[in-house]
Structures are given as structure tokens and as C-alpha cells.
Amino acid sequence: MYERSRSQSKWIEELVYKKEAVARVQQNALLSLEYYQQINNLANASTIVKVQAQLRSLRLLLDFDGWLLIQSQTSQRFTNTKININQQIQLLIDSIMKDSSSFDKLPINQSVHAKLNFSDSLNKTYNKSLQPVAIQYAESALQTAQSINNQLLQSFCWGMLGELKPDKSEPYFRQALEFAQSIQAWDIAYQWQQQLGDLYREQGKYKPASKMYQAAIDNLMQVRTNLLTSNPDTQFFFYEKVEPVYRNYLKLLLANPSTNIRKVIQLHEEFKITELENYLQCGKLNLISLNQIQDLDIKPTIIHVIDLSDSIEVISQSPNQPLHHHSIDPQLIKEHINNLVNVLQDKNLVYTSENVILAHSQALYRLIIAPIKYLPASGMLVFTLDASFQSLPMGLLHDGKNYLIERYGITGTLGSRVQPPKILPPKELRAFIAGLSKVSPSFYAPNAPKGLKALPGVEVEIANVKKEIPS
Known part of the structure; x- marks a missing residue:
């Protein structure tokens, strides 16, 4: 719970x-x-x-x-x-x-896991004097695992020692990975590959870090279905275990000035699709790229907003233009997002001055949209947003003269990949059409804004929709 x-x-x-x-x-x-x-x-x-x-x-x-x-x-x-x-x-x-002797009263496999569990907990305390004790428990667990020649347990033990001894972590993580690979335990191997990737990233070793992250993701894709079906809290597992691999790999790629930005886009889209598949528990989604859609009237500009905690990365793809990329300091942007969303969700929004909204929406426009070099004057904007931006109505961003929604069609998706669209023939379209054209009792509810009037144009709108849909 x-x-x-x-x-x-x-x-x-x-x-x-x-x-x-x-x-x-x-x-x-x-x-x-x-x-x-x-x-x-x-x-x-x-x-x-x-x-x-x-x-x-x-x-x-x-x-x-x-x-x-x-x-x-x-x-x-x-x-x-x-x-x-x-x-x-x-x-x-x-x-x-x-009462540490109780560990030895457990069945041998459970004894190893219990010692590793306790060792890991000691490692997470603020009391660094407990570090040698944590190492003792992990080494004791390793001796037990070696005595029964259990390769899986040995993999866990070496991995734990890698976390406990940062100055010697690389050989320990490599030993842990070797044992996991020897028994094809890919659901364990990816953890050590991620640890090695993080280690190499901190050391500035771009190529080996990239190799490890990619191997970790490949292994995750290989065992993802089994991992998710065996774990009832699949969303918890995904955000705790899977997401950091993608996030850290993205940080690595974007820290390299000569990185291929298309690789960053591909990895981010892959993460968003995996996130959705995990959330829906639906298996692999059948997705196609936007440029594969036939007879698309408007070629959209795709804007990726990626939250990497210590930086916000904006990457845009405009038709027939080079890719654009710029970074934003999170401290400059998060307060504006929170304030704007807070204002928009407030029950007294109707009494809020537009200037309050404009102060934040113009600041967000200057940070996110204004630096983009190849933004067309009109057309369609497709936003791929991380969770921290998904409550933000992007159409409300304001350039000083207009809101984005006044100049562009705005939509959100998983990037440049979508479900194949299916056009229904008009005879297959059926609709129930209704609208509120008069003042209703809810206008007088205690929490309703004062002075509400009937919405104009409803009857005309409904008549126009009815013309388009015969049934």
C-alpha cells in the first residue's frame, strides 16, 4: 500500500x-x-x-x-x-x-537474501559507521552463496559489494554481471549493466557507458513481459526500476556535445511508448511514424520537452528543417508551471485577471518556444511531454501578441509515432449530439461563478455538426 x-x-x-x-x-x-x-x-x-x-x-x-x-x-x-x-x-x-544469529536459523537461500537485505538497509542509513558492518553481512552472504555454488545468489552478493565499496565497484559489478549472464538471468543482468553505465557516466567514459545502457535496455525489452506479468504493481516497478535506465542514458547522450540528437529523440520516444505499454499492460503497440500517414494535409512540427531533473531539454523537428535543441535550467521554469497550473485549477479562475495568466504563460513561451529557430508561422504543433509538463495546457503559452492556440493546431502524442489512423466512411458515423443553450439550475449552485449567461452559438454549432453526420 x-x-x-x-x-x-x-x-x-x-x-x-x-x-x-x-x-x-x-x-x-x-x-x-x-x-x-x-x-x-x-x-x-x-x-x-x-x-x-x-x-x-x-x-x-x-x-x-x-x-x-x-x-x-x-x-x-x-x-x-x-x-x-x-x-x-x-x-x-x-x-x-x-539477535543476528537468527539469520543463520533461516533456510540457506533465505539466509543469503536476509543478510543482503540488511546490508542494503545499513548502507542506506546516514550513520556511516555502519558501513563496515554492512560489508561484513554482504561478505558473509557471499561465502554462503559460494559454499553452495549458487550463481544467482553470487550475482546478487557481488552486486551488493559493488554498491558498498564504490572505490572497487567496477570489478564487483563486472563479476555480478558475469554470474547473471552465465545463467542467462537477464532480469538481473540489466541491473548491473545500469550500475556500470552510471559509473562510466560519472567517470566521463562516454562509449563504455553508452554500451552498458544500451545493453541494459535490450535486456529489459527481452524480459519486460515476464517482469511485468510477475509483478502485480507493474507501474511501481516500471518507475522505480525501468525509468532510471532511460533517464540516465538520455543524460549521457545529451552531455556529449557531438551526440546524435536523432538518437536522443528515438530513445525518448521508445521510453514513452514503453511507459504507455506498461501502463495499459497491452503488449507491443502497433505504431507508425507521422511521415508514413498518407495524404496528411499539414506536416507537423514535433516538440519534445524532456525533464532530466537537473535540466529541461527541448528538441524540435520542423518539416524540411534541421533539428533544434536547447536546454533550460529547471529552477527557471518549474515555478512558472506550478503557478500557472495552480491559477487555472483555482475555483475562482473566472475572477482572475488575464495579466496573472499572461505573466506565467509568456515566461514559459520565452523559455520553451522562443529559442526554437525553425518554428513555422502557423500549422500543427505536436508536443511530446514528460509527466512534469503534462498538466500544462501548451496552447496557453503566449508570445506577447497571441496564445499558441490562436496560431497553431495543438496536440500531444508519443512523438513522431502514432497509432495507424483509420478513416471511417460517413455512413458508419453515428453520433448523439447535445448542447446546453439555456441557463440551467447549475448556474445557481453555491460554487458557481456569479453572472453566468447562456452560451451563445450552441444551436448553430449543433445544426452544423448534424449536417456532417447523417445518422
Whole structure:
């Protein structure tokens, strides 16, 4: 419950729902911790169950503590909760270490996993004096895995040691990858390939980093169906495990001045399509590029807005023009997005001065659209937006004279790939047509803006639509 609500809170950008989501995360965290405590207090619970409950409770506490740290940067109401959680973390670590012999009472495979789990948790604490203890548990787990010659467990152990010993991480991750590949455990191999990719990226080694990220993505594509069907919280799994591989690869590509921007577009579109397939759980989508659509009246300009946390990347593809790319400092743009969305969602929007909207929509236009060199004067704009921009109505961006919607047709898609369009013959079109042409009782509802009038032109609109659709 906690993991699902925490993951969902990341996707929600609308400020109204963000507050509800934050409250739900805290509620589910505290409820889950209460459940674990109840299990631990059971007199007849087995050692296996109690150890698992303690280890999972510790992981939850550490994750919740990290979440609270982020929330406390914008609100003081989480301060007391964070202090309490910190105290619980230390008490639980002391309790587990005091009864560390319980690890050896578990079945051998579970014992290895339990030691690695605890080692990983110790590594996530702020107390760096626990680092040597974490290494001891990981090395003990490795010795056990080697004693039974279990290659999968050895892969996990070497990978954990790579995370614990950053100065020696490369040979450890390579050893972990070698064991995973030896048994064709591609669902494990991609993790070590990503770790190596991150390591090489930090070291400025472009080619080996690119090779590792591409291999990780290839392996993910190979096992994605099995991973998603075996994991009930597929969206949580996707955003926690799969998305970082794509994001870090995109960061690598864009950090190289000589990179092929078309490769960046291809990778971003691949990520967005994979994201949608995962969300719909629909298997592979049959998509075609926009330029494959016959008799398209207007060749669109495609604008990709990619959020990489430490930078916002804008890439545009205009018909018969070179690609354009520019970067934006997130600190310059995020406040305008939040303020504009907040204004537009406010129940008192009807009383808001247009100048308030223009202040933000013009600032966003200057940052996102104005630098694009090859923007046509009119036509169709197709936006591919990351989640942090999807609440923003792009048609409201203002160039100082007009809103974008006044000059262009505006739409959003997964980039230059769409579902093949199917044109229905007029005789197959059927429609129920209705419109509100008079003042209705809802105009007098307590939360309705004052002074509403009947919407003009409704009857004419309906008559015109009716002419086009015979049935």
C-alpha cells in the first residue's frame, strides 16, 4: 500500500491532488509499520516470519525517512514524524544486530537474501559507521552463496559489494554481471549493466557507458513481459526500476556535445511508448511514424520537452528543417508551471485577471518556444511531454501578441509515432449530439461563478455538426 501510494504521488502533478496523495503516503506508511509491529509481537510467529517482518519494516522506515526528508523541504509539518521515524530506525537496527544469529536459523537461500537485505538497509542509513558492518553481512552472504555454488545468489552478493565499496565497484559489478549472464538471468543482468553505465557516466567514459545502457535496455525489452506479468504493481516497478535506465542514458547522450540528437529523440520516444505499454499492460503497440500517414494535409512540427531533473531539454523537428535543441535550467521554469497550473485549477479562475495568466504563460513561451529557430508561422504543433509538463495546457503559452492556440493546431502524442489512423466512411458515423443553450439550475449552485449567461452559438454549432453526420 505504501509503495503504491508513494509511486503514484510522483506521477501526480496537479497541486490539488498532490496534497491528497501526500497525506495518503504518510497514512499508508504508518499503517504498514503498525502491521509489521503486530507480526513481530506474535508469540507463535516463526523465526522466518519475524526476521522478514523486521527487515521489511526497516526498509520501509528508511524509504519513508527519505520521503519525509523531501517533504520537509517545503513543509514543516513533517518534522516531528521524521524525528520519530529516525528513532525507530536506530532501535530496529540495534534489535536486529543484537539477535543476528537468527539469520543463520533461516533456510540457506533465505539466509543469503536476509543478510543482503540488511546490508542494503545499513548502507542506506546516514550513520556511516555502519558501513563496515554492512560489508561484513554482504561478505558473509557471499561465502554462503559460494559454499553452495549458487550463481544467482553470487550475482546478487557481488552486486551488493559493488554498491558498498564504490572505490572497487567496477570489478564487483563486472563479476555480478558475469554470474547473471552465465545463467542467462537477464532480469538481473540489466541491473548491473545500469550500475556500470552510471559509473562510466560519472567517470566521463562516454562509449563504455553508452554500451552498458544500451545493453541494459535490450535486456529489459527481452524480459519486460515476464517482469511485468510477475509483478502485480507493474507501474511501481516500471518507475522505480525501468525509468532510471532511460533517464540516465538520455543524460549521457545529451552531455556529449557531438551526440546524435536523432538518437536522443528515438530513445525518448521508445521510453514513452514503453511507459504507455506498461501502463495499459497491452503488449507491443502497433505504431507508425507521422511521415508514413498518407495524404496528411499539414506536416507537423514535433516538440519534445524532456525533464532530466537537473535540466529541461527541448528538441524540435520542423518539416524540411534541421533539428533544434536547447536546454533550460529547471529552477527557471518549474515555478512558472506550478503557478500557472495552480491559477487555472483555482475555483475562482473566472475572477482572475488575464495579466496573472499572461505573466506565467509568456515566461514559459520565452523559455520553451522562443529559442526554437525553425518554428513555422502557423500549422500543427505536436508536443511530446514528460509527466512534469503534462498538466500544462501548451496552447496557453503566449508570445506577447497571441496564445499558441490562436496560431497553431495543438496536440500531444508519443512523438513522431502514432497509432495507424483509420478513416471511417460517413455512413458508419453515428453520433448523439447535445448542447446546453439555456441557463440551467447549475448556474445557481453555491460554487458557481456569479453572472453566468447562456452560451451563445450552441444551436448553430449543433445544426452544423448534424449536417456532417447523417445518422
